[in-house]
Structure formats: C-alpha cells, structure tokens
Amino acid sequence: MPETSVVFESGGRRLVGLLQTPFEGAVRERWLFAYPLFEERKSSQRVLVTMGRALAASGRAVLLFDYRGCGDSEGDFEAFSLPHWQADLQTAADWLAARFPHARPGILGLRLGATLAWREAARPEKPFDRVVLWSPVVNGQAYLVAELRRKVMKEMLTFGAGQSRRDDLVRKLQAGESVDFDGYAVSSSLFHDLAEWDSTPPFPSVPPEGAIIGLTPQARPDPALVRWAEAWQQAEGRCTLQFVAEPPFWSLIGLVPCTALIRTTRFWITGETG
Amino acid sequence: MTATEVPFAFSSSGLTLRGLLHRPDRPRDLGVLFLHGWSGNRLGPHRLFVHQARRLAAMGVFSLRFDFRGRGESEGETFSTSLEDMVTDTLCGLEAFQRETGLRRIVLVGICSGCKVAIGAAAQRPDLAGLALWSAEAMGPLRAPTQSVRKTLWALRAYARKLATLETWTKILTGRVQTRFVRKALMTDERPTLNEIRREAAWLDAFRSFQSPVLFVYGGNDPDTAAAARAYAAFCTRHGLMWEMHEIPEANHSFYSLRWSGEVMDRTERWIGLRVIRSDGESP
Numbered sequence: 292m293p294e295t296s297v298v299f300e301s302g303g304r305r306l307v308g309l310l311q312t313p314f315e316g317a318v319r320e321r322w323l324f325a326y327p328l329f330e331e332r333k334s335s336q337r338v339l340v341t342m343g344r345a346l347a348a349s350g351r352a353v354l355l356f357d358y359r360g361c362g363d364s365e366g367d368f369e370a371f372s373l374p375h376w377q378a379d380l381q382t383a384a385d386w387l388a389a390r391f392p393h394a395r396p397g398i399l400g401l402r403l404g405a406t407l408a409w410r411e412a413a414r415p416e417k418p419f420d421r422v423v424l425w426s427p428v429v430n431g432q433a434y435l436v437a438e439l440r441r442k443v444m445k446e447m448l449t450f451g452a453g454q455s456r457r458d459d460l461v462r463k464l465q466a467g468e469s470v471d472f473d474g475y476a477v478s479s480s481l482f483h484d485l486a487e488w489d490s491t492p493p494f495p496s497v498p499p500e501g502a503i504i505g506l507t508p509q510a511r512p513d514p515a516l517v518r519w520a521e522a523w524q525q526a527e528g529r530c531t532l533q534f535v536a537e538p539p540f541w542s543l544i545g546l547v548p549c550t551a552l553i554r555t556t557r558f559w560i561t562g563e564t565g
Numbered sequence: 566m567t568a569t570e571v572p573f574a575f576s577s578s579g580l581t582l583r584g585l586l587h588r589p590d591r592p593r594d595l596g597v598l599f600l601h602g603w604s605g606n607r608l609g610p611h612r613l614f615v616h617q618a619r620r621l622a623a624m625g626v627f628s629l630r631f632d633f634r635g636r637g638e639s640e641g642e643t644f645s646t647s648l649e650d651m652v653t654d655t656l657c658g659l660e661a662f663q664r665e666t667g668l669r670r671i672v673l674v675g676i677c678s679g680c681k682v683a684i685g686a687a688a689q690r691p692d693l694a695g696l697a698l699w700s701a702e703a704m705g706p707l708r709a710p711t712q713s714v715r716k717t718l719w720a721l722r723a724y725a726r727k728l729a730t731l732e733t734w735t736k737i738l739t740g741r742v743q744t745r746f747v748r749k750a751l752m753t754d755e756r757p758t759l760n761e762i763r764r765e766a767a768w769l770d771a772f773r774s775f776q777s778p779v780l781f782v783y784g785g786n787d788p789d790t791a792a793a794a795r796a797y798a799a800f801c802t803r804h805g806l807m808w809e810m811h812e813i814p815e816a817n818h819s820f821y822s823l824r825w826s827g828e829v830m831d832r833t834e835r836w837i838g839l840r841v842i843r844s845d846g847e848s849p
Binding site: 294296297298305307309329330333336337340341355361362363365368445471473474475476544545546548 | 570571572574581583585604605606607608610611612613615636637638640643644820821822823824825826
C-alpha cells in the first residue's frame with residue numbers, strides 16, 4: 292500500500308504520523324487511529340500498522356500519528372495530558388478530512404487511545420460516523436492505579452521487594468508531584484484528568500455506529516464492556532460487542548500477529564472476509 | 566522537537582524502511598545510527614532513543630533512528646526477519662545516512678539484539694567511528710552454555726516472588742492466570758541454531774580487529790549482565806580492542822526508570838565527547 296510519513300502541527304507542536312492509502316480507486320472511508328499511551332504504544336504499533344494496511348487494501352485511508360510528547364512527536368510527555376491529546380485527535384481528524392473530504396469518517400483506538408477516540412466521537416458535532424474501540428479503558432483512575440500496581444510488582448520482580456508503595460505514589464500525584472512510571476514522568480495533571488474519567492461520557496443524541504472489541508485470553512466477556520455496549524444500544528446507537536481470544540499484545544514484549552483481531556475488525560469495517 | 570527532525574526513508578532489499586533524521590543546528594562531522602532491539606522500534610524503550618537523539622543534536626551530532634524491516638512502520642514480514650536481515654538494513658541505513666548528510670564519521674548505538682546487529686555491521690564496516698552497546702547479549706561462542714538455564718532460573722525466582730502476593734493468589738483462584746505465558750517463560754529454549762552460532766562467530770571474528778572505541782553499558786539487575794559483561798571484557802582484552810564498560814547497579818535490561826535512562830544517556834554522551842570527538846582532535 293502507498294504509505295507516506297507526514298508532519299502536521301497541533302497546539303504549536305509538530306506531530307509525526309504515517310498515512311496509508313489504497314493503491315487505486317476512490318477512498319471510501321478515512322480512518323483515524325488513536326494510539327494507547329506509555330509502552331503500550333510501542334508494543335501495539337506493529338498490530339495497528341498491519342490493521343491500517345488491511346484497511347488500505349480495501350479502499351480506506353488511515354492516519355496513525357503520535358500525540359504531542361509521545362512517540363516521534365515534539366514535546367516532553369510530562370508537559371501534556373488528556374485534553375491536549377484529545378485536541379491532537381481533532382487536529383488530525385481535520386487534517387485527514389482536508390485530504391479526503393468525500394470519504395466517510397471513522398476512528399479506531401486501543402486502550403486509553405480507544406477511550407480518547409470515544410470521547411472525540413461522542414462530541415455533539417459528531418465528527419465520526421463509525422467507531423471501533425479495542426479493549427477501551429473504562430475507568431481512568433482504576434487504569435492508572437492498576438498501572439502503578441504493576442510498577443510496584445515489577446520492582447518486586449527486579450529487586451525482591453518493592454522500592455515504592457502504590458499508596459505513596461498516589462499521594463505524591465495528589466500532592467502535585469510527578470511520578471516515574473517505567474521511564475515516563477506521569478504528571479499530577481494527567482493523574483487528576485484520568486481520575487475524572489470515571490465512566491464513559493454521555494451519549495450524543497444520535498450516537499455513531501460502533502464496535503467494541505474486547506481482547507481476553509478465552510474470549511470471556513468483560514462486564515464493564517457489556518455495560519458500555521448496553522448503554523450505547525439504549526441510547527439508540529448501533530453497537531456491536533465482540534470478544535476475541537487474543538493475548539494483551541499491548542503489554543507484551545514479544546511480537547504477536549493478532550490475526551483474529553485484525554480479521555474481526557476488517558470484517559466489521561469492510562464486510563470483507565479477506 | 567526542533568524543525569530539524571524530519572521523516573527519512575531508505576531502501577533495503579527492495580523494502581522501504583522508515584525513520585526520523587535529527588539534524589543539529591550547528592553540526593559536527595559526526596552522526597549516530599540507532600539500532601533497536603528484536604521486538605522494538607525506532608523510539609527505543611520508553612522513548613530512550615528519542616531523548617538521546619535530541620540531546621546529541623544539542624552537541625552538534627546528527628542522528629538517524631529507523632525501524633528495521635518488519636518492525637514499526639517499515640515494510641517487510643514481521644515474523645520472518647532475521648538478525649542477518651537487520652545487519653543488511655543497518656548497512657543500507659549507514660549508506661543512506663551518509664549520502665544524505667555527507668558525514669564521514671558514524672557511531673552505532675544499539676540496545677539488546679541491536680548490539681549483535683551493531684557488531685555484525687562493524688564486522689563489514691571497520692571505518693565506523695565507534696559502537697555504544699546497551700545491554701549487549703553475549704553472542705556466538707561468547708554465549709555461555711548455561712544462558713538458557715540461567716534465564717529459566719531467573720523466571721522461576723520471579724514467579725516464586727509473585728506467589729507471595731495476594732493479587733497473584735486472587736488471579737489463580739479466579740482462573741485469570743495465563744498459564745500459556747508462564748509455560749513459555751519457563752520452557753522456551755532460547756538456544757540458537759548451529760547456523761546462528763556460526764554466523765555470529767564469523768561476525769565476532771571480523772570484529773576482533775575493530776580499531777574504534779567501544780562502550781558497553783549494562784544494568785546490574787539484568788540476569789544476563791554478569792556472564793555477558795565477563796565474556797565481552799575477556800574478548801575485548803584478548804584482542805586489544807579499545808573498550809570500556811559501565812554498569813548501572815540497580816537497572817534492569819531496558820533501563821526502565823528516569824534515573825537509569827538518564828545515566829545511560831550521560832555515560833554515552835561523555836564517551837562520545839571523550840573517545841570519539843576529542844580523539845579526532847575536535848573539542849567536545
């Protein structure tokens with residue numbers, strides 16, 4: 292598929308991305324992909340690039356990019372938080388729309404990227420017709436606390452004992468200090484912004500069409516995602532909920548093909564089994 | 566990022582490999598080519614390559630960070646890429662980097678498997694200005710026969726510590742333990758094939774006569790450090806290489822903390838200043 296590295300500005304920072312387009316023919320849909328954060332971005336990149344190639348082969352244009360302070364993009368991670376990254380998604384959506392104005396807009400996100408994508412899609416302006424959420428983070432605070440617990444656990448595995456206590460880390464963040472999370476400086480404002488994400492945002496009057504795809508080891512339903520999908524349907528939105536048996540590739544060191552996830556998503560988006 | 570960080574693509578075996586070129590405002594005749602690990606990408610763990618490249622740009626040093634074939638944004642099959650392919654990509658990256666910038670002197674900075682690739686490339690490009698090897702695994706004949714056993718023992722100890730926590734027992738009792746991964750961690754045989762050992766041995770054989778400085782940086786809590794550091798120290802001493810080694814006492818394999826990554830970058834910059842820039846008659 293034709294692929295081009297792109298650079299555009301958001302909030303005065305230069306963001307770096309990859310645009311994937313079909314070889315020929317009109318672009319039917321334009322899809323914006325939202326990366327997760329921290330090392331999840333690194334571990335998931337190849338799966339998202341492969342997903343983008345599968346969609347480009349079916350006549351879609353896909354834009355993957357790094358938020359400010361993340362990946363290749365300008366800035367330090369510590370300086371930014373959720374509102375900045377959501378603004379980056381808006382800028383990227385506008386950038387993509389300017390290039391493919393007649394294509395139907397969609398957004399796909401993974402983990403915290405999925406949550407950001409949903410909040411963007413739920414805006415009253417309804418910027419996206421279609422939404423795909425891969426294992427979205429439902430509760431921001433629970434997500435961060437779980438990540439901090441994992442940090443303490445890793446320290447136990449490395450040193451034989453935790454060097455820090457989760458409660459102390461939370462206290463530091465509450466007091467306005469930053470915390471070192473696996474080489475990323477997590478700021479107090481990111482912690483507070485995540486804490487406010489206690490549930491999914493209100494559904495717009497006409498919710499976009501969407502799919503929630505949960506990845507669990509035995510494709511076992513996740514009750515939080517079931518509740519999310521029910522709320523979506525009650526708001527009279529068309530929502531498909533599926534669970535796929537795949538490893539949590541975003542937190543693994545090795546490379547995982549994620550064939551079932553890519554096949555399921557491609558089928559939902561294009562109707563092609565490929 | 567400054568306006569001088571630009572996407573950069575080059576070709577290797579007919580595949581397009583993608584990266585980012587850091588152009589300093591006041592450039593020296595020196596560039597760094599970054600080589601990521603087996604399953605990594607051009608960012609390095611926790612953006613370590615991004616931070617290091619930006620700091621080097623402030624010293625007037627160019628950098629190129631790229632994704633090997635089958636990794637990151639580059640073309641190529643993810644699951645059929647070999648270390649030999651990665652060496653080919655590095656040699657193509659070196660040519661493209663020098664063609665684009667006109668630089669004479671290039672240092673390779675590698676992490677984990679990227680270090681083996683750096684040695685493989687140095688075997689074919691003795692004109693390189695130096696190698697900085699972060700968490701270099703022992704390779705070829707330097708690999709201790711007990712390396713796989715040691716990793717399994719380390720994993721067993723780690724799981725034993727996990728069993729001491731309430732969270733682990735909750736997971737076990739609710740059936741949420743992914744036994745597939747535990748089995749993989751304990752049972753995977755990481756012994757290389759005979760062909761791999763021969764190829765790595767050939768790289769090491771050529772590397773014996775490498776004339777430029779080499780820096781090794783290890784984490785003291787990496788289970789591979791003791792044996793790998795001992796093997797490389799003996800190898801470099803025996804063959805008269807210009808080498809030095811630094812261990813960050815508590816750090817793990819990928820230097821997952823701000824303090825450890827800061828120390829890796831400080832050490833590498835100091836080494837580049839003293840051993841690469843000053844030795845060429847420039848002021849660091």
